[in-house]
Amino acid sequence: MAIRFEEGTRFLVTGGAGFIGSNLVEAILDMGCKARVLDNFSTGKAENIREFADNPLFEMIEGDIRDTGTCEKACEGIDYVLHQGALGSVPRSINDPAMSTQVNINGTLNMMLAARDAGVKRFVYASSSSVYGDEPGLPKKEGHEGKPLSPYAITKYVNELYARNFYDLFGFPAVGLRYFNVFGKKQDPHSIYAAVIPIFVKKLINSEVPVINGDGGQSRDFTYIKNVIQANFLACLAGPEALGEAFNIAFHDRATINEVYHKLCTLLGKDIRPTYGPDRPGDVRHSYADIGKAASLLGYKPEYSLDDGLEEAIGWYRENL
Numbered sequence: 001m002a003i004r005f006e007e008g009t010r011f012l013v014t015g016g017a018g019f020i021g022s023n024l025v026e027a028i029l030d031m032g033c034k035a036r037v038l039d040n041f042s043t044g045k046a047e048n049i050r051e052f053a054d055n056p057l058f059e060m061i062e063g064d065i066r067d068t069g070t071c072e073k074a075c076e077g078i079d080y081v082l083h084q085g086a087l088g089s090v091p092r093s094i095n096d097p098a099m100s101t102q103v104n105i106n107g108t109l110n111m112m113l114a115a116r117d118a119g120v121k122r123f124v125y126a127s128s129s130s131v132y133g134d135e136p137g138l139p140k141k142e143g144h145e146g147k148p149l150s151p152y153a154i155t156k157y158v159n160e161l162y163a164r165n166f167y168d169l170f171g172f173p174a175v176g177l178r179y180f181n182v183f184g185k186k187q188d189p190h191s192i193y194a195a196v197i198p199i200f201v202k203k204l205i206n207s208e209v210p211v212i213n214g215d216g217g218q219s220r221d222f223t224y225i226k227n228v229i230q231a232n233f234l235a236c237l238a239g240p241e242a243l244g245e246a247f248n249i250a251f252h253d254r255a256t257i258n259e260v261y262h263k264l265c266t267l268l269g270k271d272i273r274p275t276y277g278p279d280r281p282g283d284v285r286h287s288y289a290d291i292g293k294a295a296s297l298l299g300y301k302p303e304y305s306l307d308d309g310l311e312e313a314i315g316w317y318r319e320n321l
């Protein structure tokens with residue numbers, strides 16, 4: 001799907017040195033638009049954005065979204081904010097709930113206020129499938145959220161409450177995207193909080209034995225990064241009925257952890273039996289998205305399945321790991 005913005009349109013990507021943010025920056029620059037990044041490199045990496053350094057359309061602000069002055073400076077002259085900056089990971093938030101709260105709630109509130117005062121055209125922010133918590137129904141549908149199962153889920157839910165409230169109070173043009181297990185190039189395989197696909201890929205490339213949490217029968221709606229990029233751009237351009245709302249962003253299919261592991265073994269030509277460990281606290285058993293709301297209000301139509309995405313992502317990991 002070709003989505004275009006006028007050349008020179010100014011985007012701010014918070015968390016732009018991270019996995020999703022740096023992929024957004026690449027897509028923005030490819031359209032001839034300007035990309036400013038605000039990132040404190042807490043989990044993001046300089047190498048994710050090094051290739052953009054010489055591009056005159058690229059600008060880097062090293063700073064923290066917990067600092068209001070930094071957020072204000074970052075929003076100056078910006079058309080669209082794509083707010084990705086946050087501390088991801090359910091286990092991280094269980095280990096340090098205060099830090100996740102300061103960054104994800106206070107930091108996002110700072111960004112919303114700065115974006116509101118700068119009069120941006122749209123504030124698109126990363127929410128998460130974790131907001132569905134213990135709601136057992138499948139597929140997950142907006143409006144049917146359960147009790148959050150982790151501090152991380154609480155932070156994302158609070159972001160959504162502020163976005164809705166600021167739209168009602170101030171007409172603040174916020175759109176939330178509930179990402180479901182995103183994967184693709186530049187996703188960090190090294191962190192202790194790394195996601196399952198990069199962990200498996202790294203282990204298999206190094207011919208090591210991965211540990212699967214639980215029995216591996218838990219399922220996820222794995223979403224390739226290019227679908228997420230499409231959703232962000234569509235959210236910038238969507239009509240007023242999308243404002244204050246949050247949308248599931250996924251492929252609308254699901255695979256178990258065991259299935260993904262076997263797909264990766266096949267793609268990488270490895271035959272390694274995984275070991276199985278305990279379940280992770282705070283994790284949901286199944287996750288699978290209804291994407292009807294994003295389809296009808298944003299025009300979202302994911303083009304990359306799990307298999308399409310894995311093939312592209314593996315090519316990148318082979319060259320870069």
Ligand SMILES: NC(=O)c1ccc[n+]([C@@H]2O[C@H](COP(=O)([O-])OP(=O)(O)OC[C@H]3O[C@@H](n4cnc5c(N)ncnc54)[C@H](O)[C@@H]3O)[C@@H](O)[C@H]2O)c1
Pocket residue numbers: 014015016017018019020021038039040041042043044045063064065066083084085086087088089103107126127128129178179180181182183188195
């Ligand atoms: N990857 C997924 O599957 C997934 C799923 C649901 C939601 N999300 C959300 O998407 C967004 C991007 O996630 P990601 O996977 O790219 O993670 P990431 O860790 O690669 O990127 C997050 C970026 O935010 C930056 N950051 C963190 N704290 C900051 C602060 N105080 N000030 C400035 N920058 C800060 C980090 O340095 C990093 O570059 C996050 O909001 C995350 O919660 C991701």
